[in-house]
Amino acid sequence: MTSNTELSKKYVELLKVINNRTVNKDYYILEVECSHDISNILPGQFVELLVEDTRNAFLRRPISIYDVHPERNTMDLLIQIVGEGTRLLSKLKKGDYVDVMYPLGKSFSIIDSGKKALLVGGGVGVAPLLYLAKKLQKNNVEVHILLGGRGNDNIIETSNFKKYGKIYVSTEDASIGEKGFVTQHSIMQESDFDMIYSCGPDPMMRAVAKIASQNNINCEVSLENMMACGIGACLCCVTPTTSGHQCVCTDGPVFNTEVLEWNK
Amino acid sequence: MTSNTELSKKYVELLKVINNRTVNKDYYILEVECSHDISNILPGQFVELLVEDTRNAFLRRPISIYDVHPERNTMDLLIQIVGEGTRLLSKLKKGDYVDVMYPLGKSFSIIDSGKKALLVGGGVGVAPLLYLAKKLQKNNVEVHILLGGRGNDNIIETSNFKKYGKIYVSTEDASIGEKGFVTQHSIMQESDFDMIYSCGPDPMMRAVAKIASQNNINCEVSLENMMACGIGACLCCVTPTTSGHQCVCTDGPVFNTEVLEWNK
Amino acid sequence: MNLAVKIGDLEFKNPVMTASGTFGYGPEFEDFIDINRLGGIVVKGTTLHHREGNAYPRMAETPSGMLNAVGLQNKGVDVFCNDIYHKIKHYDTNIFVNVSGSTIEEYIETAERINELDHIPGIELNISCPNVKEGGMAFGTSCPSAVAVTHAVREVYKKTMVVKLSPNVTNIAEIAKAVEGVGADGVSLINTLLAMAINAETKKSVLSTITGGLSGPAIKPIALRMVWQVAQAVKIPIIGMGGIMNATDAIEFMLAGSTAIQVGTANFIDPAVTIKIIDGIEDYMRRHKIDDVNDLIGGML
Amino acid sequence: MNLAVKIGDLEFKNPVMTASGTFGYGPEFEDFIDINRLGGIVVKGTTLHHREGNAYPRMAETPSGMLNAVGLQNKGVDVFCNDIYHKIKHYDTNIFVNVSGSTIEEYIETAERINELDHIPGIELNISCPNVKEGGMAFGTSCPSAVAVTHAVREVYKKTMVVKLSPNVTNIAEIAKAVEGVGADGVSLINTLLAMAINAETKKSVLSTITGGLSGPAIKPIALRMVWQVAQAVKIPIIGMGGIMNATDAIEFMLAGSTAIQVGTANFIDPAVTIKIIDGIEDYMRRHKIDDVNDLIGGML
Ligand SMILES: Cc1cc2nc3c(=O)[nH]c(=O)nc-3n(C[C@H](O)[C@H](O)[C@H](O)COP(=O)(O)OP(=O)(O)OC[C@H]3O[C@@H](n4cnc5c(N)ncnc54)[C@H](O)[C@@H]3O)c2cc1C
Ligand SMILES: Cc1cc2nc3c(=O)[nH]c(=O)nc-3n(C[C@H](O)[C@H](O)[C@H](O)COP(=O)(O)OP(=O)(O)OC[C@H]3O[C@@H](n4cnc5c(N)ncnc54)[C@H](O)[C@@H]3O)c2cc1C
Ligand SMILES: Cc1cc2nc3c(=O)[nH]c(=O)nc-3n(C[C@H](O)[C@H](O)[C@H](O)COP(=O)(O)O)c2cc1C
Ligand SMILES: Cc1cc2nc3c(=O)[nH]c(=O)nc-3n(C[C@H](O)[C@H](O)[C@H](O)COP(=O)(O)O)c2cc1C
Numbered sequence A, B: 001m002t003s004n005t006e007l008s009k010k011y012v013e014l015l016k017v018i019n020n021r022t023v024n025k026d027y028y029i030l031e032v033e034c035s036h037d038i039s040n041i042l043p044g045q046f047v048e049l050l051v052e053d054t055r056n057a058f059l060r061r062p063i064s065i066y067d068v069h070p071e072r073n074t075m076d077l078l079i080q081i082v083g084e085g086t087r088l089l090s091k092l093k094k095g096d097y098v099d100v101m102y103p104l105g106k107s108f109s110i111i112d113s114g115k116k117a118l119l120v121g122g123g124v125g126v127a128p129l130l131y132l133a134k135k136l137q138k139n140n141v142e143v144h145i146l147l148g149g150r151g152n153d154n155i156i157e158t159s160n161f162k163k164y165g166k167i168y169v170s171t172e173d174a175s176i177g178e179k180g181f182v183t184q185h186s187i188m189q190e191s192d193f194d195m196i197y198s199c200g201p202d203p204m205m206r207a208v209a210k211i212a213s214q215n216n217i218n219c220e221v222s223l224e225n226m227m228a229c230g231i232g233a234c235l236c237c238v239t240p241t242t243s244g245h246q247c248v249c250t251d252g253p254v255f256n257t258e259v260l261e262w263n264k
Numbered sequence C, D: 001m002n003l004a005v006k007i008g009d010l011e012f013k014n015p016v017m018t019a020s021g022t023f024g025y026g027p028e029f030e031d032f033i034d035i036n037r038l039g040g041i042v043v044k045g046t047t048l049h050h051r052e053g054n055a056y057p058r059m060a061e062t063p064s065g066m067l068n069a070v071g072l073q074n075k076g077v078d079v080f081c082n083d084i085y086h087k088i089k090h091y092d093t094n095i096f097v098n099v100s101g102s103t104i105e106e107y108i109e110t111a112e113r114i115n116e117l118d119h120i121p122g123i124e125l126n127i128s129c130p131n132v133k134e135g136g137m138a139f140g141t142s143c144p145s146a147v148a149v150t151h152a153v154r155e156v157y158k159k160t161m162v163v164k165l166s167p168n169v170t171n172i173a174e175i176a177k178a179v180e181g182v183g184a185d186g187v188s189l190i191n192t193l194l195a196m197a198i199n200a201e202t203k204k205s206v207l208s209t210i211t212g213g214l215s216g217p218a219i220k221p222i223a224l225r226m227v228w229q230v231a232q233a234v235k236i237p238i239i240g241m242g243g244i245m246n247a248t249d250a251i252e253f254m255l256a257g258s259t260a261i262q263v264g265t266a267n268f269i270d271p272a273v274t275i276k277i278i279d280g281i282e283d284y285m286r287r288h289k290i291d292d293v294n295d296l297i298g299g300m301l
C-alpha cells in the first residue's frame, strides 16, 4: 500500500478554462489547463479556486480534483452549485482564466494489486473518487463503486465511473438503484473488501466508517471542513484526531477513520 | 424657456441589454430596453445602475441618459471605464439584464425657439449633452457644440453630435481640433449665446461658468457629485447653493450656475 | 401567521423598519414601495435648530459598505412639525423621529416638541452619531452621559422612547443596561462605526471630516454580536440593525435577540428592499412552520 | 530608493510584514514566495503551554471578510524554541513571536524563553485575542491591565517589544498611550473585531464559540481610523493592519501614520500577495517621485 506523506510543490496561477460542461442543472465540470507537470497529482488532492471580481465569495473555494489528463495537462473539477461561489464559477467559459492554487492536501492510499476496494460516494462527494478509481484499477485493484444520493439528479457521471469498476446505485427516493441511504445498500453488507474509501456528507461517512469498523475493514474518508487558506496557515479547518486537532487541508483531507475522534 | 421642476415617476427594474457597443478602449455605449414609457424623459436626467454579483462596486453607479429612442423604447448610456463598477458593467452583453433605477434628477432647461445655445462637454461629460442637443434642435434652437478632452481618445461620438448642431473640438495635446482647454477655444469668446450648457470635470465647468458670467450668458451645468442613493434620501451628494446644501441627485444634477456657491 | 411585534405598548404590524438617515422622510420611496406595509419608519436625525451638515464630500464607498459624514443635516424641529409632519402623518405605519442634540437641553426641547405630534408614536434618541463635533456619539460612549440624556428626555417625553446605541464602545451591554435603568422602552443598535478612508493617489482623506460612519454588510457580524450581547443584558426590546440586506439577515438579527429590525444602507441599493424583507420573513416562517414572528426573537439555538 | 524602516533600534528591510495567525511560521508559504524578501513575519500566537484551540467550526465567511475563532492553537513555547525555531531561524527577515497568555505570569515566562533566541529580534505582545476565555482581549480593553502586562514583560524582555492592541474599545489612543508609557517600542493594530455569524436555516451560531474575530477588507476603514487616532496620540512607531489586500491599502495605512504594515487575511486569498505589495509600494514611490518610504508615514494631507 502506498500513501502520500510528502506534500508536492504547490502553485498559484491563472489557469485557462478548456471546457465547462454542464452535467445537469446543479453540477458542472470545469476542465482547466495547467502550466506545470501534473502527472504526479494524487487522488484525493484538491485545489482552491478564486472567484474573481467579487467579494460575495471572498475566500477561495476548495474543490477536489475529479480527473487528471496528463496527455493534455489538464484537470477536471466536478462542481455542485450550492451558493454564490460555485454559482459564479459556473459562468466560466472556454477561454476564460481562473486563479487556482494546486495541488493541495494528502491523498488516498492506493492498496496493493489484487486487493478489493469499495468506493462510497454521496452527492458531489463522488468528486475525488473517480481519479481514485482510475488509479486503483491501474494498480489492478478490484474496484466496486457505490454512488448514493437523494434522487436521480444527484447520481451523476455513472458512465464515467463505469470505466473503472462495478457500479452500484442507491437513492433515498428510489428513483434509481436501491432505495435508501448508501449505508443500507446490500453491497455494504459484504465484508471481504480490503479497504472502503468514502466521500460525502458527514453523517454518511460516519455511518460508512461504522460499518467498515464492524466488518474490520480499513476505511479512508475525505473530509470537507470549512477552509480559509488551504495550506495549513490559518488553523481553521481542524478535525479532532487521536493526536489532537489536525488540519484537514494539509494533514488531510483524507484520513483513516481510525485516527478520527468523531465523537469528540 | 421650459424647465422640469416636477420629478417624474421613478422605476427600479431589470432592463434588457439590447446592445453594448465599444466606442474605444475606454468608452462603451449600453442600449437598454425599458418597460415603461420613456418618451417623457428629459435631457440631463440620469439612471443608477446596479453592478450585480459583486460587492467590489457596492453602491449603484449614476450614469447620464445619453440618448432616448422612443420608437423602440430604449435608452443609450455612454460610459467611461474609470474603476471597478464601470469595468464590470462593460462586460454586459446583448440579452443580459441590468438593474436600473430611472429616470432620476432634474433636467436642463430648453431655451426658446430661435435662440442660440453653446454646449460644452469635457471627456465623458459629453454624455448628457447629446440628448439635450437633440431636444434643442427640435425646438429650433441654434446649437453649437464644443467637445474637449485630453487627446484624440477622449473626443468621442462627434459624428453623432454633428446631427444636432455645429461641432468644435479642442484637445490639450492638440491631437485634434484647437490646442488647449475647452475654455481657451475661440468659440468661448463669442458672447451672443443665450445659454451655455456644460458638463465635464469640475474645474472645467467652473471655468466655463466664469466666462459665461463675464459675458452675461445664462449657464447651466450638470454636477457629478458622489451619490449613495440617487433619490434624495441620504443627503450625501450635496452642493452648497444660495439656499444652503442642496442634493445633486434631486435638486440637480443640473444647476444654474447662479445658485451655486462654488467658492464655499 | 402573526408578524406583529411590540415595543413598550406600541404595536408594529411587522418587525421591519427603516433606519434613520437612509429613508429620508418616506416620500422619497413612494414610487417604489407602499410605505403603509412597513412596520415603521425612523425619519432623518432631527435637531432643535436647522443644520447644514458637514461639507461635501460626505460619502465614500468601502468594501461591502460605505462611510457617511452627513452630520445631521436637517431643517430643525420646527420645520419638521409645521411642514414635513403634515406630509407624512397619513402613513399607516409607526413614524419615529430620530432626535439628536449638542446639549441635553436641546434633546429635551426637541423631544418636547415631538411629544405634541399626534401621529408620531415614538422617538429614537440618537446618542450615537459619529459625525457631529458636539454631542452625538459623545453621549453614547459613556454610561453616565447616556444615563443623563436618557433620564432627562424620559421626564418630558411620554410616548415610546427607544435609545440608539453607539458601537464605538468597549462594552455596549453595559450602556444598554444603564439606559434601561432610566426608562428607555427599548434600545436600537447599532449606529455606524467610526471609520475613515484615504485616497492614496491624492494623499487626502476622502471625507471632508476625515472620519465618518461605516455602515452596510461589512459591519453585520459586529452588529449581530452586539445585539446578542445586549439581549443577554437587558429585558427591554431591541431593534437590531447594521448591514441588513435581505430577509435572511433580518432573521439572523431576530434570532440573536432583536424584536424588530431596521434597514439602512440597503435602501440605497434597492429602494424596494424593505418589502422584499417582509415577504421573505413570511416565506421563512412558512417554510419553518413558525406561526408567530415573536418565536424567532432570541431563538438562536 | 529606500524602503527600510525602523521600530525601536530594529531595522526592517521594508515595511511589509505578515500578521500573526495568518502566515503559519513561514514554511507554509515557501512554495509561493521568497520569505527573505519580507520586512518581517509574525508567527502564530504562542503561549506557555500547548493549546488545542477551540472546537471546529472556527471559521465563517462574511461580506468582504471572515470570522475566526481559532483560539490560539499552538504547541507551546517549548516546542517553538526546540523545534520550530530551528526550521525558520535561517530566514533573512525579522521574525517576531506573537506572545499570549492567560495570566501575567504566563506572558512573562513565555517572553523570557523567547528572549533567549538569537534570531528572534522581537515580540508582539498579544493583549487583544478575542477568541480565548481567559486573558487575551481582557488585557487589552482597559488601561490598567494593558499597562500591567506590558510593564511586567518589559522587565524581562530586552529586545524590540511591540504591543498589539484591541479594536474592541471606546478609546484605542488612550490604551496606546498607556503602553507607550511603560516601555513599548511600538504598537500594532488592529487585532480582529469581536463579531458573530448565525445560520438562519439551522438557527445555530456558525462558530463553535458563538463569537469570533472579524478580519479582512470589511474592517479596513475602522482600522485606518484607529491608526490615525493612535498616530496623533503616541510617538512610538505604529504597525498598521486590518484588511490590507494590496499596495494601495498598505500606502493608505502608512499615510495614516503606520511605520510598517502587516498583511493578514489577504495571505489566504493570494499567498503571494505580500511580495506584490512590496513591489506595488516601490511602483507607487516611483510614480510619486518619493525616494524614502519614511516620507509616506503620517503623510496624509
Ligand atoms: C477538500 C474539499 C474538497 C471539496 N471538493 C468539492 C468538489 O469536488 N466539488 C464540489 O462541488 N464541492 C467540493 N467541496 C465543497 C465546496 O468547497 C463548497 O461547496 C463550496 O466552497 C461552497 O461555496 P459557495 O460559495 O458556492 O457556497 P456558500 O454559500 O459559501 O456555502 C454553501 C456551503 O458550502 C460550504 N462551504 C462554504 N465555504 C467553504 C469553504 N471555504 N470550505 C469548505 N466548505 C465551504 C458550507 O458548508 C456552506 O454552508 C469541497 C470542500 C473541501 C473542503
Ligand atoms: C449625475 C451623474 C451622471 C454621470 N454620468 C456619467 C455618464 O454618463 N458616463 C460616465 O461614464 N460616468 C458618469 N458619471 C460618473 C460615474 O458615476 C462614475 O464614473 C462611476 O460611478 C465610477 O464608478 P467605478 O466603480 O467605475 O469607479 P470607482 O473606482 O468607484 O471610482 C472612480 C471615480 O469615480 C467617481 N465615483 C465613484 N463612485 C461614484 C458615485 N457613487 N457617484 C458619483 N461618482 C462616483 C469618483 O470620482 C471616483 O474617484 C456620472 C456621475 C453622476 C453623479
Ligand atoms: C447616509 C446615512 C445617514 C445616516 N443618518 C443617521 C441619522 O441621522 N441618525 C441616526 O441615528 N443614524 C443615522 N445613520 C445610521 C443608520 O441609521 C444605521 O444605524 C446604520 O447605517 C447601520 O445600518 P445599515 O448598515 O443597515 O445602514 C445614517 C446612516 C447613513 C448611511
Ligand atoms: C485565522 C486567523 C488567526 C489569527 N491568529 C492571531 C494570533 O494568533 N495572534 C494575533 O495577535 N492575531 C491573530 N489574528 C489577527 C491578525 O493577526 C490580524 O490582526 C487581523 O486578522 C487583522 O488583519 P487582516 O484584516 O489583514 O487579517 C488572526 C487572524 C486570523 C484571520
Ligand code: FES
Pocket (backbone or CB within 6 Å): A226, A227, A228, A229, A230, A231, A232, A233, A234, A235, A236, A237, A238, A247, A248, A249, A250
Ligand atoms: S484551511 Fe487554513 S489551515 Fe486548513
Ligand code: FES
Pocket (backbone or CB within 6 Å): B226, B227, B228, B229, B230, B231, B232, B233, B234, B235, B236, B237, B238, B247, B248, B249, B250
Ligand atoms: S445621493 Fe442620496 S441624497 Fe443624493
